[in-house]
Amino acid sequence: MYQVLVVGGGKIGSAIAEMLTASGAYKVSVADRSKDFMTHIQNPAIRKIEADVANEKQLLQAMHGTQAVLSALPYALNPLVARAAAQAGAHYFDLTEDVTSTRTVKQLAEKGKTAFVPQCGLAPGFIGIAAHHLSKNFDQLHRVSMRVGALPQFPVNRLKYTLTWSTDGLINEYCNPCEAIENGKKVDLPPLEGLETFALDGVEYEAFNTSGGLGTLCDTLAGRVQFLNYKTIRYPGHQNLMQFLLQDLRLQERRDVMKNILENAIPNTHQDVVLVFVNVTGIKGGKLWQETYSRKIYAKEINGKWMSAIQITTAAGACAMIDLHREGKLPAHGFIKQEDANLDQFLANRFGKHYAI
Numbered sequence: 001m002y003q004v005l006v007v008g009g010g011k012i013g014s015a016i017a018e019m020l021t022a023s024g025a026y027k028v029s030v031a032d033r034s035k036d037f038m039t040h041i042q043n044p045a046i047r048k049i050e051a052d053v054a055n056e057k058q059l060l061q062a063m064h065g066t067q068a069v070l071s072a073l074p075y076a077l078n079p080l081v082a083r084a085a086a087q088a089g090a091h092y093f094d095l096t097e098d099v100t101s102t103r104t105v106k107q108l109a110e111k112g113k114t115a116f117v118p119q120c121g122l123a124p125g126f127i128g129i130a131a132h133h134l135s136k137n138f139d140q141l142h143r144v145s146m147r148v149g150a151l152p153q154f155p156v157n158r159l160k161y162t163l164t165w166s167t168d169g170l171i172n173e174y175c176n177p178c179e180a181i182e183n184g185k186k187v188d189l190p191p192l193e194g195l196e197t198f199a200l201d202g203v204e205y206e207a208f209n210t211s212g213g214l215g216t217l218c219d220t221l222a223g224r225v226q227f228l229n230y231k232t233i234r235y236p237g238h239q240n241l242m243q244f245l246l247q248d249l250r251l252q253e254r255r256d257v258m259k260n261i262l263e264n265a266i267p268n269t270h271q272d273v274v275l276v277f278v279n280v281t282g283i284k285g286g287k288l289w290q291e292t293y294s295r296k297i298y299a300k301e302i303n304g305k306w307m308s309a310i311q312i313t314t315a316a317g318a319c320a321m322i323d324l325h326r327e328g329k330l331p332a333h334g335f336i337k338q339e340d341a342n343l344d345q346f347l348a349n350r351f352g353k354h355y356a357i
Contacts, residue, residue, distance in 0.1 A: 001027045002326055005066040005090070007053050007081050008032060012095065012121075012165065013072030014040035015307055015315035020322070021045050022303040023350060031062040053077065056084050063088040068322055070094065070120075074168045079104040082116065091115040093322055095314060097124055097173050097212030109335035115325055117336040120318040122274065122310070123148040123230070124215030125338055126355060129346055130293045131217060131278045132339035137291060138282035141225040146214065147207050147277040149233025150310040152269050153298070159242075160235035162269040164310040167259050173232070174242060175252045176211035179218045181228035186218050192243050194231060200275065200294070207231035208239045216337040233275050270299050274309040276355075295355060302354075312354050320352035 002025060006017045009032035020026040021043055029047040033054070041048060051058040053073060063069055063084060068091040071081040075098035082105045085092040091114045096102060102118045109116035119125055127146050135141055152162040163170075177188035194209045213230035221228055245251050251258040276295040281288065299308045307315070321341065324330050329345055346352040 001025070002068070003066045004028050004068045004070065004322065005049075005063055006030045006070050006072055007059070007062070008072035009034070009040055009048070010072060010166075011040065011308075011311055012314050013070075015311040016070060016072060016318050017041060017046050018043060018303060018305060019315050019319045019351060023319075023323075025323075025326075029062070029066070031059070054080065056080060059084040060088055063090055066090050068093065068326075070318060070322065071096075074166060075101050075172060076168075078118070079108075082108050082118075086112045086114065086116075089114060091117070091325065093117045093120050093318060095119070095121045095125075095318060097169055099176070099179065099212055102216075106335045113333060115331065115333050115336055117321055117325065117330070117338075119212075119215045119338055120321045121314040122150070122276075122317055123213040123232075125317040125321075126313065126346070126352075127213060127230070127276060127278065128215040128217050128338040129341050129343050130276065131280070132220065133343035134278055134280040134291050134293055135221060135225070135282075138280065138284050138289065140283035141221065141280070142282045142288075143227040143280070144217075144221065144225055144229075145227075145279045146217075146230040147233050147275070147279075148213060148230075149205065149207075149275040150313075151233070151235065151273055151275065153271045153273050155235050157266065159238055159266065161238055161266060162272065163262065163266050164269065164272050164308055165314065167262055168255075170262070171246075171252075171255050171258055173210040173212050174246060175255070178209040178211045178230070179214050180209075180230070181218055181221070181225055184223075184226050186222065189229070192239055192246070194229070195239055196231070197236065200277070201296075204236055205233050205275075206236045206239055207233045215339070217339060220337060220339055233277070270306055270308045272309045273298050274313045276313075297355065316351045316354040320346055320349045323349055323351055 031049040071094040210232040
C-alpha cells in the first residue's frame with residue numbers, strides 16, 4: 001500500500017488524511033507538534049505522530065518508509081519539509097500560495113531524484129489546471145482572468161467573512177506583491193488593488209488582487225498571453241475594510257497582531273461556498289472568442305464526516321495530484337507544475353470528482 005505522510009494535522013491536513021485513507025489505496029500517517037490535532041483525526045486507520053515539525057531530525061524520523069510527503073503547514077515551514085523529503089527520497093507535495101517558498105522548492109527539485117509538486121489545492125492548484133486547459137483551445141491568447149473565493153454562505157459581520165483556512169496564508173496573500181502579465185510583460189501588482197464588481201447567480205461580489213493564486217502560470221503562458229491575472233472573490237465591502245486594517249493602520253507590518261485580531265474576532269464555519277471562475281478570450285478560428293469555466297462547491301458530508309467547501313476543494317486538489325502522480329499521469333520526478341495535470345483526468349479522478357459535482 002502506498003505510504004503517505006501528511007505534515008500538519010489542522011483542518012486541511014486532517015481532511016487530506018481522511019480522504020486518502022477512505023480510498024483504500026493509501027496508508028496515511030499525520031505528524032504534528034500539537035496534541036490538539038488529535039481531536040481532528042478520529043479514524044483509527046490513520047497513524048498519528050507527535051513530532052516537532054520544525055525539527056529536521058524529527059521530520060526525517062517521521063518520514064521513514066514514506067513514499068510521499070504532503071506539507072499542510074504554514075508556508076514558512078515548507079522549505080524545511082521539502083529538504084527533509086529530498087533527503088528521505090520521498091515525493092513532495094504542498095498547499096502553499098507563497099511565491100518565495102515555491103521558488104525554494106523548485107531549486108531543490110533541480111537536484112532531487114523525486115517529484116516536487118508545490119501549490120496543490122484550490123488557488124493555486126485547481127484554478128491553474130482549469131485556466132491552462134481553456135487556454136489551449138485558442139490560436140492566440142488575449143486575456144486569462146482567474147477568480148476564486150471561499151466565502152460564508154451566510155455572512156453576518158462587517159467583513160462578510162469567516163475563517164475557513166490558514167490565517168497566515170490569508171494575511172500573506174493580502175500583503176505580498178501579486179504576479180501578473182500586462183501587455184505581454186510579467187509585472188508585480190499591489191495587493192488589495194484592482195477592485196472590480198460582478199454578479200453571479202443573482203449575488204453581488206467584488207474581486208481584487210491577491211498574491212500567489214496564479215501559481216506558475218506566469219511562466220507557463222509567458223510569450224503567449226497579453227493579460228493574465230488572479231483575483232480573490234469576496235462580498236462587497238470586504239476589500240475596503242482590509243485596506244483600512246492592513247494599510248491605513250499599517251497592520252501589514254505587524255502580521256502577528258493582525259492574525260490575533262482575526263482569530264479572536266472572526267468566527268469559523270462549515271457553512272461555506274467556494275467559487276471558481278475562469279474567463280479566457282482570444283482568437284479561435286480567425287474570430288475573437290470567449291470561453292468560461294465556472295463552479296460553485298458547497299460544504300457537504302464526505303465519508304461520514306462533514307467538511308467545509310474549502311476543506312473539500314483544497315484536500316481534493318492535493319489528493320488528486322498525489323493520486324495522478326502515483327498512477328503515472330504526471331511526470332515521475334522533478335519540479336511539477338499544477339498545469340502539468342490534464343483537466344479531464346483530474347475531474348475523472350476519485351478525488352478530483354468533487355470539483356465536477
